[in-house]
Amino acid sequence: xxxxxxxxxxxxxxxxLLGVYLSxxxxxxxxxxxxxxxxxAALDAQLLRRASVAQELATSGILDPAASIVLYQTxxxxxxxxxxxxxxxxxxxxxxxxxxxxxxxxVQTVREAPGGxxxxxxxxxxxxxxxxxxxxxxxxxxxxRALRRxxxxxxxxxxxxxxxxxxxxxxxEPPMALTADGVGR
Amino acid sequence: xxxGIVCPYSWDVPGGVQFHIRDLAEHLIGLGHEVSVLAPADDxxxxxxxxxxxxxxxxxxYNGSVARLNFGFLSAARVRRWLHDGAFDVIHIHEPxxxxxxxxxxxxxxxxIVATFHTSNPRSRAMIAAYPILxxxxxxxxxxxxxxxxxxxxxxxxxxxDAVVIPNGVDVDFFAKAEPKPQWQGETIGFIGRIDEPRxxxxxxxxxxxxxxxxxxxxxxxxxxxxxxxxxxxxxxxxMRGQVEFLGMVSDEDKARMLRSVDLYVAPNTGGESFGxxxxxxxxxxxxxxxxxxxxxxxxxxxxxAGELFPVEDADALAASAVRLLGDxxxxxxxxxxxxxxxxxxxxxxxxxxxxxxxxMVTDGAASVAPxxxxxxxxxxxxxxx
Numbered sequence: 001x002x003x004x005x006x007x008x009x010x011x012x013x014x015x016x017l018l019g020v021y022l023s024x025x026x027x028x029x030x031x032x033x034x035x036x037x038x039x040x041a042a043l044d045a046q047l048l049r050r051a052s053v054a055q056e057l058a059t060s061g062i063l064d065p066a067a068s069i070v071l072y073q074t075x076x077x078x079x080x081x082x083x084x085x086x087x088x089x090x091x092x093x094x095x096x097x098x099x100x101x102x103x104x105x106x107v108q109t110v111r112e113a114p115g116g117x118x119x120x121x122x123x124x125x126x127x128x129x130x131x132x133x134x135x136x137x138x139x140x141x142x143x144x145r146a147l148r149r150x151x152x153x154x155x156x157x158x159x160x161x162x163x164x165x166x167x168x169x170x171x172x173e174p175p176m177a178l179t180a181d182g183v184g185r
Numbered sequence: 186x187x188x189g190i191v192c193p194y195s196w197d198v199p200g201g202v203q204f205h206i207r208d209l210a211e212h213l214i215g216l217g218h219e220v221s222v223l224a225p226a227d228d229x230x231x232x233x234x235x236x237x238x239x240x241x242x243x244x245x246x247y248n249g250s251v252a253r254l255n256f257g258f259l260s261a262a263r264v265r266r267w268l269h270d271g272a273f274d275v276i277h278i279h280e281p282x283x284x285x286x287x288x289x290x291x292x293x294x295x296x297x298i299v300a301t302f303h304t305s306n307p308r309s310r311a312m313i314a315a316y317p318i319l320x321x322x323x324x325x326x327x328x329x330x331x332x333x334x335x336x337x338x339x340x341x342x343x344x345x346x347d348a349v350v351i352p353n354g355v356d357v358d359f360f361a362k363a364e365p366k367p368q369w370q371g372e373t374i375g376f377i378g379r380i381d382e383p384r385x386x387x388x389x390x391x392x393x394x395x396x397x398x399x400x401x402x403x404x405x406x407x408x409x410x411x412x413x414x415x416x417x418x419x420x421x422x423x424x425m426r427g428q429v430e431f432l433g434m435v436s437d438e439d440k441a442r443m444l445r446s447v448d449l450y451v452a453p454n455t456g457g458e459s460f461g462x463x464x465x466x467x468x469x470x471x472x473x474x475x476x477x478x479x480x481x482x483x484x485x486x487x488x489x490x491a492g493e494l495f496p497v498e499d500a501d502a503l504a505a506s507a508v509r510l511l512g513d514x515x516x517x518x519x520x521x522x523x524x525x526x527x528x529x530x531x532x533x534x535x536x537x538x539x540x541x542x543x544x545x546m547v548t549d550g551a552a553s554v555a556p557x558x559x560x561x562x563x564x565x566x567x568x569x570x571x
Contacts, residue, residue, distance in 0.1 A: 028321055028324070031295070031324075031325065032324060035324075035325075035327055038327070038547075038549075039327065041549070042546045042547070042549055045549065046546075125542065128539070128542070129542055129546060131349070132328075132349045132542070132543060132546065133546055135329075135347045135348065135349050136327060136328045136329075136349075136546065136547070138347055139329060139346040139347045139348070140327070142345060142346050142347070143320075143324040143345075143346060146320075146345070147324075
């Protein structure tokens with residue numbers, strides 16, 4: 001075989017290998033973006049659920065009027081917030097929930113009202129699941145960002161037009177009386 | 186929900202991870218879920234109905250000790266068949282970073298994957314070399330769980346990313362309702378763990394024992410666990426050896442009865458613990474706990490509120506605390522009651538609900554788990570015929 005043919009075969013082999021690698025990496029990236037989307041949807045669902053229960057409790061008349069107004073206002077703001085203000089509004093809702101449910105007695109009062117146990121149960125589930133959902137989301141974001149920083153991904157624009165993923169940062173500390181550690185205190 | 190759980194270690198060898206998986210599977214089955222556990226096991230080992238064998242684990246030297254691992258094409262094929270037959274809504278992989286079934290199933294599956302990290306190996310050279318292989322597999326995991334804040338921290342340092350902390354579960358009532366055994370009562374100190382495993386800390390306790398006996402000569406030490414009993418008491422003066430009672434390997438029932446009977450449970454471990462399930466079991470049984478001040482133990486004991494802590498490997502401090510506690514029945518009663526209240530947090534009803542809520546979060550709107558059919562080269566080039 002003339003040397004030119006051998007060189008051509010080598011080039012072809014390298015191109016094929018590179019193609020397989022790029023295709024595999026694109027697959028990984030695609031899977032990561034799908035994971036971020038799913039995690040973001042789960043996080044949205046938890047945040048919305050939390051704000052809805054808070055709003056319900058605020059309008060139920062079980063809590064004292066001052067607490068009701070503050071809770072209603074922040075819950076409403078969290079639900080209506082635009083994307084840029086979302087993290088701040090949700091953090092404020094966390095702070096308000098902590099303030100309103102600082103005392104285990106408040107939780108007990110709500111529990112004794114008609115329909116109370118269900119409301120407390122839903123709120124507990126929501127405030128516990130929000131931090132979980134956020135961690136899962138941010139974990140997916142971190143993995144995707146690490147991959148997108150690789151040279152091959154940048155040079156060959158494997159991410160396409162997908163926006164660079166951003167972590168969701170907020171204060172999601174649940175009220176002590178509603179955490180698993182607070183049970184039985 | 187159809188749940189598949191992957192156990193990385195041999196089902197026939199007792200161990201913390203295996204017990205955790207067994208209890209989790211039985212708890213979930215009790216709630217009406219369909220559970221299948223894939224675990225390495227000899228083909229002739231009797232297995233519970235929900236366990237599927239992934240073949241025999243092969244002992245290989247790994248990370249400085251001999252580990253029993255599953256790998257190779259045969260195991261990979263069994264994993265794929267299990268995934269295919271199970272059609273699970275979610276799979277829960279334990280120890281996905283260990284080069285065994287966990288990693289194989291992570292590699293072979295797609296869809297909602299939850300993973301629990303029990304321990305984190307200190308970053309080994311093998312792991313750094315394997316990082317490019319590990320990362321594509323680990324990034325498929327939708328939700329990571331660490332069993333303690335300590336385990337989470339090591340996970341974050343070694344592999345990056347984040348995890349939620351869900352502790353190991355204990356059937357609190359099983360321990361709380363056990364019947365105390367009269368011959369194990371009356372000024373007794375309990376210790377459970379392998380005798381010949383120095384990290385369990387029996388040598389520290391043996392060094393402290395003479396000082397305890399000097400003040401309270403009636404104290405007896407009950408030791409439950411495998412190992413050389415002669416060697417364990419070698420450092421002890423002849424006259425004191427009678428105060429140490431070896432129970433050998435005990436059944437779950439006897440373990441609960443022993444913990445119900447003792448006046449004080451001592452956990453002198455020197456390290457290598459990522460959780461400390463035995464402390465939770467002791468507290469469930471209402472035994473006051475005196476433990477070495479390890480990160481994991483401190484967390485389980487609520488920073489020292491639910492049990493007392495002493496500096497690691499400090500036999501004098503251990504002896505002083507033990508003597509003080511045994512002479513203070515008010516403090517013991519207080520520890521019993523705070524311990525029993527605190528431990529509810531680790532009951533399977535709480536822990537199981539948290540794990541289920543993780544399952545629900547990752548399965549919401551997602552397709553079920555399926556074998557990851559890697560697209561062949563022909564398909565990628567658009568040549569495959571459907």
